Amino acid sequence: RKQVRILGVPIDMISQEEAFQKLVLFLEGSSIKKIYTPNPEIVMLAQEDQRLLKVIEGADLVLPDGIGLLIASKIKGLGLKERVTGVDTMDRLLNYCGDKKRSIYLLGGKPGTAEIACKNIEQQYPGIKIAGLHHGYFQEADENEIIADINAAAPDLLFVCLGAPKQEKWIDRYQDQLNCKIAMGVGGSVDIYAG
Numbered sequence: 141r142k143q144v145r146i147l148g149v150p151i152d153m154i155s156q157e158e159a160f161q162k163l164v165l166f167l168e169g170s171s172i173k174k175i176y177t178p179n180p181e182i183v184m185l186a187q188e189d190q191r192l193l194k195v196i197e198g199a200d201l202v203l204p205d206g207i208g209l210l211i212a213s214k215i216k217g218l219g220l221k222e223r224v225t226g227v228d229t230m231d232r233l234l235n236y237c238g239d240k241k242r243s244i245y246l247l248g249g250k251p252g253t254a255e256i257a258c259k260n261i262e263q264q265y266p267g268i269k270i271a272g273l274h275h276g277y278f279q280e281a282d283e284n285e286i287i288a289d290i291n292a293a294a295p296d297l298l299f300v301c302l303g304a305p306k307q308e309k310w311i312d313r314y315q316d317q318l319n320c321k322i323a324m325g326v327g328g329s330v331d332i333y334a335g
């Protein structure tokens with residue numbers, strides 16, 4: 141695994157295709173894998189947030205999502221290959237889940253949004269299993285219940301859309317309690333799929 145550091149933040153040197161192949165391998169693995177898709181705003185936040193930096197350092201895959209990261213890489217000659225967005229990667233994963241009858245859990249968005257997003261995902265990716273969903277406006281006191289719901293659903297993929305850096309910190313905090321193959325922070329994707 142090759143990573144570059146942009147302002148100290150590690151980003152994987154990986155193409156879209158390589159990222160997808162790696163994620164498919166992660167789906168066959170036995171432990172949870174954490175995937176983040178930082179943009180330049182997150183890289184800037186990590187300058188002053190040591191905890192966030194540690195969280196990103198703990199990821200199994202950090203996709204070069206923001207175009208600004210590619211520009212920074214080009215100027216500095218760091219060698220990032222191409223932009224790998226969270227949305228494109230999620231689309232490929234959902235296609236794969238449809239083909240292989242794999243399951244997802246969608247966490248995040250305003251109440252009602254994940255329901256619409258999942259209905260659209262079911263139509264767009266025939267064969268996919270929606271294991272569960274939950275909105276993203278919960279209190280800390282509700283988190284045990286949400287984790288129990290995720291674990292009862294035992295999804296292959298958990299998409300966490302709480303906005304950055306909340307989603308990355310949430311995944312990191314609960315990684316040892318979550319029963320899924322991949323937990324991926326994908327920001328506003330729930331809104332995109334809800335249309």
Ligand code: UDP
Binds near residue numbers: 247276301302327328
């Ligand atoms: N969101 C959420 N819980 C929160 C804050 C945000 O579920 O406590 C959701 C929000 O409704 C939106 C998504 O997170 O669907 C992404 O939010 P935002 O656009 O602010 O984040 P970004 O895409 O900039 O990371």
